[in-house]
Amino acid sequence: MFIRAYLRASTKEQDANRARAALDVFAAERGLTIAATYVENESGASLQRPELFRLLSDSKPGDVLLVEQVDRLSRLNGVDWDRLCAELRARRVRVVALDLPTSWRLATTADEFTERMFDAINSMMLDMLAAIARKDYEDRRRRQTEGIAGAKGRGVYRGRPEDTERNAAIVEMLAAGQSWNTILRATGCSRSTLSRLSKRAVPGGVPIG
Secondary structure (H helix, E strand, C coil): CCEEEEEEECCCCCCHHHHHHHHHHHHHHCCCCEEEEEEEECCCCCCCCHHHHHHHHHCCCCCEEEECCHHHHCCCCHHHHHHHHHHHHHHCCEEEECCCHHHHHHHCCCCHHHHHHHHHHHHHHHHHHHHHHHHHHHHHHHHHHHHHHHHHHHCCCCCCCCCHHHHHHHHHHHHCCCCHHHHHHHHCCCHHHHHHHHCCCCHHHCCCC
């Protein structure tokens, strides 16, 4: 059995490694060793998470996927959560979360009956916490939308400030002939932002592709 730690943050401005120490302490207190750590900055509301699926691909039956909180693993809608659960079951990967004490027993070996009992309890609790995480995500999105609409109504909404230093560097990279994929990897900007900035890179506003 290998312990595989999964660390996720939603944006590149957030520190995905923030919880690493807490996971190390959890493992050390139980005499366990984290064999591999997978870190990424991706939305928990999307299944487009290369490091999570690399972890699953690397896993063998009985391995543990260790997370700080269930919402680090999922803020998925019901359909996508079911898909992820099916993948976890197919690979026989156990999910252990620091905020879910019923899952802690799965980080140790036990007889078959005990393992099956705790697996059933843990699956039910995981479903509940995943649903709560999704509701929290949707509530925050709704409040954000309402706040923007209110600010626009008052004429005070200006949108997110432009990262002028980063964008100037992107324009220089485009003008120097760097490929879009290289720029996306290097800067973390979105493809829509890159498309907009490409029009600044050449006279006449003709995008560089």
